Amino acid sequence: MADRSYLDWPFLTSPHKDHATALDDWAGTLGPIDHHDADATCRSLVARLGADGWLEPTAVDPATPQPLDVRTLCLSRETLARHDGLADFAFAMQGLGTGALSLFGSPDQQAEWLPLTRKGKAISAFALTEPQSGSDVANSTMTARDDGDAWVLDGEKTWISNGGIADVYTLFARTGEGPGAKGLSAFILPGDTPGLEIAERLDTIAPHPLATLRFSGARLPKSALIGQPGQGFRIAMSVLDVFRTTVAAAALGFARRALDEATARVMSREVQGKPLADLQMVQAHIAEMALRVDAAALLVYRAAWTKDSGASRVSREAAMAKLFATDEAQKVIDAAVQLHGGDGVRSGNTVERLYREIRALRIYEGASDVQKVIIARQTLDAAMAG
Incomplete structure (x- = not known):
């Protein structure tokens, strides 16, 4: 069972907690997801997510426009990524693909497309x-x-x-x-x-x-x-300012799943008649993994809360969340593979799949080095304005 204590952090409200819990229950009913035909699987996932109402947070409702709730987007991506990378992908692209319409679209543009994407009837x-x-x-x-x-x-x-x-x-x-x-x-x-x-x-x-x-x-x-x-540039950067934090949330979901898999492995696997979990070196790995997960979560939900609280831009906070969460998730997953031994690189093993899934997150929507440039510039600009 994944750690749920973070849902009680002050960054999140009761509706956020209820949303994450309900989506987690729903995702548990998906069963094995086919990764061999990604096109067909993503079409199916978008349709299922839309039909059951889970795509509604990905875009504004043209009938009653409200700002995008970044914390809900992050909780959704974290939860879905913990279950399966393609489920997260299907959800995320509905939001990123229509982000410009949610933020800058005309009423006619929003009315034509957003009801369709929010219901899973059009892929964006x-x-x-x-x-x-x-x-x-x-x-x-x-x-x-x-x-x-x-x-x-x-x-x-x-x-x-x-x-x-x-x-x-x-x-x-x-x-x-x-x-x-x-x-x-x-x-x-x-x-x-x-x-x-x-x-x-x-x-x-x-x-x-x-x-x-x-x-x-x-x-x-x-x-x-x-x-x-x-x-166009302003629109693109505004969309990324919202959705970059959600990439960090997806990385966090992958890392949580890796920590769960590693914990279960070391508690059940024995060496010389004792569980791996009794070895101090193994305990050190678990401690470092748990630390990386919680530190990433704090940065993710700090950035999301800041945006939801009315900040016009959160470029620095989002860059910090994406840089740290994706890089640290890579380390957590690598440790999980190591703790699984040979099984960790067996095709089809959960941690092997996570190992392949995480790498792209350190590149798309701004590579890690680009995030460092953003953080440095914002920090220096603030010091000069100081």
């Missing part, structure tokens, strides 16, 4: 990364040309989660209002838009739907623009 995606610009978003070269009554898209996006299965994409392209970050805009793009081609499907160590998208003269109506021309 976030198309930001390009072949030559991963962390350097301002270096994006894909263009959206103003052609009178339409925007015409040309260029490529890559490493796009849900690429190839999404019904709707949030897309960022250069419209030329200024150099670098000042010349980007955000668009809402239906997945069946003519001129959009799935150029390549990408395989990774932990299977997820990923693709390279190619655009050749794809036309969008003027109403597809999210916000104002030239606001």
